Amino acid sequence: MQGHNPFPMPWVNGQILTEEGFQEGSLEFDQESIKEITRQKPKEPMANGLVLPLFVNAHTHTGDSFIKEGLEGSLEEIMAPPDGLKHQLLEKASDDEILAGMRQSMERMSDSGISHFVDFREGGVKGTSLLYHAALDSQATPVAYGRPAGMEYDKQEIESLLRIVDGIGISSISDWNISVLEKLSKDAKSSGKGFALHASEGVREDVDAILDLEPDFLVHMIEATDDDLERCADAGIPIVVCPRSNAFFGKAPNLSNMLAKGVTLMLGTDNAMLSSPSLFDEMRFIRQMSGEKGNLTSGSILRMALNSRKALKGQSALSLQIGQPSEFLVLEWSCENPEHCIVARTSERDISLIARGGRLWVKRRDGLKEESNWQEGRS
Numbered sequence: 001m002q003g004h005n006p007f008p009m010p011w012v013n014g015q016i017l018t019e020e021g022f023q024e025g026s027l028e029f030d031q032e033s034i035k036e037i038t039r040q041k042p043k044e045p046m047a048n049g050l051v052l053p054l055f056v057n058a059h060t061h062t063g064d065s066f067i068k069e070g071l072e073g074s075l076e077e078i079m080a081p082p083d084g085l086k087h088q089l090l091e092k093a094s095d096d097e098i099l100a101g102m103r104q105s106m107e108r109m110s111d112s113g114i115s116h117f118v119d120f121r122e123g124g125v126k127g128t129s130l131l132y133h134a135a136l137d138s139q140a141t142p143v144a145y146g147r148p149a150g151m152e153y154d155k156q157e158i159e160s161l162l163r164i165v166d167g168i169g170i171s172s173i174s175d176w177n178i179s180v181l182e183k184l185s186k187d188a189k190s191s192g193k194g195f196a197l198h199a200s201e202g203v204r205e206d207v208d209a210i211l212d213l214e215p216d217f218l219v220h221m222i223e224a225t226d227d228d229l230e231r232c233a234d235a236g237i238p239i240v241v242c243p244r245s246n247a248f249f250g251k252a253p254n255l256s257n258m259l260a261k262g263v264t265l266m267l268g269t270d271n272a273m274l275s276s277p278s279l280f281d282e283m284r285f286i287r288q289m290s291g292e293k294g295n296l297t298s299g300s301i302l303r304m305a306l307n308s309r310k311a312l313k314g315q316s317a318l319s320l321q322i323g324q325p326s327e328f329l330v331l332e333w334s335c336e337n338p339e340h341c342i343v344a345r346t347s348e349r350d351i352s353l354i355a356r357g358g359r360l361w362v363k364r365r366d367g368l369k370e371e372s373n374w375q376e377g378r379s
């Protein structure tokens with residue numbers, strides 16, 4: 001029992017991501033929190049390797065996970081509401097189909113060390129309810145950014161929506177009547193909820209109009225000018241980038257320039273129908289497309305993935321610290337350059353341990369399996 005444990009607490013050894021960077025040593029923990037981080041390495045750890053905080057996927061649309069066909073068309077033809085191909089398929093799909101797809105994506109996320117994902121959920125109150133339903137048995141927790149079912153402002157609908165969501169997540173200002181967006185943003189703020197939107201994805205959009213909506217973060221900004229990026233940096237508004245999704249439409253964000261302009265970048269995986277929801281896959285893609293050059297190093301790419309934790313209110317630590325909840329993963333690597341191994345070479349198969357919510361999963365021959373009675377300590 002907690003507090004009456006006569007045995008030492010469990011620990012993991014290796015290179016631990018602390019505030020000062022990766023540090024050799026061990027991390028001792030119990031069901032609730034990290035108890036100690038030291039430079040000693042006691043024998044018989046529960047796992048050995050690179051020890052990191054769990055990841056947050058800063059942008060997903062798990063609702064379209066069920067779409068398995070390769071859709072062809074421009075960004076607008078596929079994605080723009082209300083008539084884009086994706087929205088037509090969502091409209092036609094049964095709840096069971098959508099739920100099964102969402103569950104598949106959530107399982108992939110929890111298996112790849114993702115504790116939370118910021119999901120832009122279409123379909124109003126019903127759409128967000130489906131997301132929560134799908135997440136009931138999931139180890140990946142949704143941060144729900146819902147939106148109205150239609151393109152109009154309906155006060156009653158928004159009140160119901162704001163009761164259940166973490167925020168409102170909009171396609172883009174080009175799709176919407178700006179006065180509707182102003183009301184949505186105002187309502188979200190006054191309910192203490194977030195407001196965020198896709199911006200300058202297919203074409204450049206007016207940064208003044210976007211910033212006037214006081215977004216908590218923006219998604220994409222690949223067509224933004226240097227001045228637009230500087231405005232975001234000055235306003236302290238992070239940008240979530242999803243390069244694999246952009247590549248599907250033949251585009252690439254200039255991440256190096258975004259970093260140079262001082263923007264805080266977070267990492268998301270965007271539409272589940274286009275890309276796997278693993279941040280390891282997203283990091284590896286960036287590394288492969290860019291190589292290690294200039295300011296776009298493995299370290300800065302890993303930083304983008306860790307920055308996504310800022311999307312969680314009140315849980316923004318980007319490293320492991322004593323007293324924090326026992327939420328971390330271990331990758332079975334021993335590396336001269338941990339950032340390089342994580343960014344260039346890692347997939348979920350390299351995870352040897354995940355600690356989360358007082359539970360523990362350890363790698364076995366057939367994948368990660370939950371460990372029972374681990375909290376009783378070591379004899």
Ligand SMILES: [Zn+2]
Nearest residue numbers: 198219270271
């Ligand atoms: Zn998106």
